[in-house]
Amino acid sequence: MSLHPTEFDADFVSRLRAGDEAAFRRLVGELHGPLSRLARSFSRNDSVIEEAVQETWLAVIRGIHSYEGRAPLRSWVFAILVNHTRKLAVKAQKQFRLEQGRYGEDSPGRDEDGDDPLGGRFEADGHWRDLPAPWDLADPEATFLTAEAKAVVEQAIDAMPESQRRVVLLRDVEGMGSEEVCNILGITGTNERVLLHRGRVRVRQALDTYLRGGATAQPAPRRERSPE
Amino acid sequence: MNCEHVAHAASDYIDRKLGLRGRFGVWMHLLACSACKAYVEQVRLAKLALRAVRGTAEPAEPANMDALMASFRAESKKRPSDS
Numbered sequence: 001m002s003l004h005p006t007e008f009d010a011d012f013v014s015r016l017r018a019g020d021e022a023a024f025r026r027l028v029g030e031l032h033g034p035l036s037r038l039a040r041s042f043s044r045n046d047s048v049i050e051e052a053v054q055e056t057w058l059a060v061i062r063g064i065h066s067y068e069g070r071a072p073l074r075s076w077v078f079a080i081l082v083n084h085t086r087k088l089a090v091k092a093q094k095q096f097r098l099e100q101g102r103y104g105e106d107s108p109g110r111d112e113d114g115d116d117p118l119g120g121r122f123e124a125d126g127h128w129r130d131l132p133a134p135w136d137l138a139d140p141e142a143t144f145l146t147a148e149a150k151a152v153v154e155q156a157i158d159a160m161p162e163s164q165r166r167v168v169l170l171r172d173v174e175g176m177g178s179e180e181v182c183n184i185l186g187i188t189g190t191n192e193r194v195l196l197h198r199g200r201v202r203v204r205q206a207l208d209t210y211l212r213g214g215a216t217a218q219p220a221p222r223r224e225r226s227p228e
Numbered sequence: 229m230n231c232e233h234v235a236h237a238a239s240d241y242i243d244r245k246l247g248l249r250g251r252f253g254v255w256m257h258l259l260a261c262s263a264c265k266a267y268v269e270q271v272r273l274a275k276l277a278l279r280a281v282r283g284t285a286e287p288a289e290p291a292n293m294d295a296l297m298a299s300f301r302a303e304s305k306k307r308p309s310d311s
Contacts, residue, residue, distance in 0.1 A: 017307075018304075019300070019301070019303075019304025019305075019307075021297060021300065021301070024297070024300045025289075025293075025297070028289055028290065028293065028296065029289055030283075032289055032290055033283060034282075034283070053290065054290065054292070054296075057290070057296050057299075058296075058299060061296075061299050061300050061303045062303060065307060118232075118235055118236065121232075121235070122231065122232040122235075125230070126230030126231055126232040126233065127230065127231050127232075128231050128263050128264075131263040132263050132264075132266045132267040132270065133263075133266055134266040134269070134270075135266075135270060135273070137273070140273050140276060140277075141276065141280070144273075144276060144277040144280040145280050149277065149280070150280060150281050150284055153277050153278060153280070153281050154281055154284070157278075157281070168278060172275050172278035172279060173278050173279065173281055173282050174282065175279060175282070178243075178245075193239065193240060193243075193245060196239055197236070197238065197239035197240070197271075200238075200239055200271050200274045200275055200278070201235075201238075201271065201274075203274040203277060203278060204267075204270045204271050204273070204274040207270070207273070207274060207277060208270065
């Protein structure tokens with residue numbers, strides 16, 4: 001698995017428009033997983049996620065001819081997903097409340113998560129309470145490519161508040177630029193930076209615990225989220 | 229600039245999103261503080277570790293790939309002149 005995301009160039013877009021099936025298959029192959037993963041930050045309902053990703057692909061098929069190339073192809077596809085998933089998640093939520101006859105206090109689409117992963121780590125004068133110590137990794141890249149380390153990182157991602165997880169997935173996992181990510185998610189640059197940093201702090205913490213032998217991660221259970 | 233400031237600015241420092249003054253402040257602090265130096269390096273490594281989970285743990289293709297390909301084919305036929 002390469003650490004660098006593929007860019008789809010203008011030539012690739014022309015192939016899609018010309019009906020090149022191999023190109024479309026490659027696009028789906030590359031983006032289907034990341035799209036499902038992002039959709040999961042908007043809803044826990046598996047059928048909502050599936051429907052959102054499905055609709056995204058149909059919208060891509062229909063819309064590729066009017067795609068103007070203002071945003072990179074990947075961003076364009078992700079933005080379609082975010083629109084569809086938001087709509088579907090709100091609809092499913094309403095449906096759920098009607099059925100249950102209750103009105104929840106959750107607020108979908110909230111961008112400030114109130115998370116404070118650095119809280120409690122400092123004295124009043126701004127010094128560390130417990131000093132961070134180096135990890136001494138001979139080859140960090142190789143370490144992070146092991147299944148065990150990946151499981152640690154994925155568990156940390158899953159544990160993040162949703163708004164944070166979205167930013168982390170698009171910025172650091174998918175490798176998009178901040179402007180792209182702000183456009184896709186409709187958040188400000190300041191907000192995006194704060195959420196990204198909190199997410200990284202959580203991942204650093206999880207890795208710290210793991211690398212010091214504090215916790216062995218279970219190789220990730222295949223995420224079969226049952227509807228609650 | 230103290231350790232707490234540096235810890236909060238770590239991502240902006242790594243991503244080069246700090247202004248000249250902020251960047252210099254962090255840099256000066258890191259020269260003198262090995263704990264923060266370790267911390268900032270670990271945030272950088274966390275970013276690297278996140279990149280490593282790209283494309284994992286997810287099915288590469290939807291279950292109904294065939295149906296999707298059929299839609300793609302049908303749409304392409306509707307626009308034979310497009311290239």
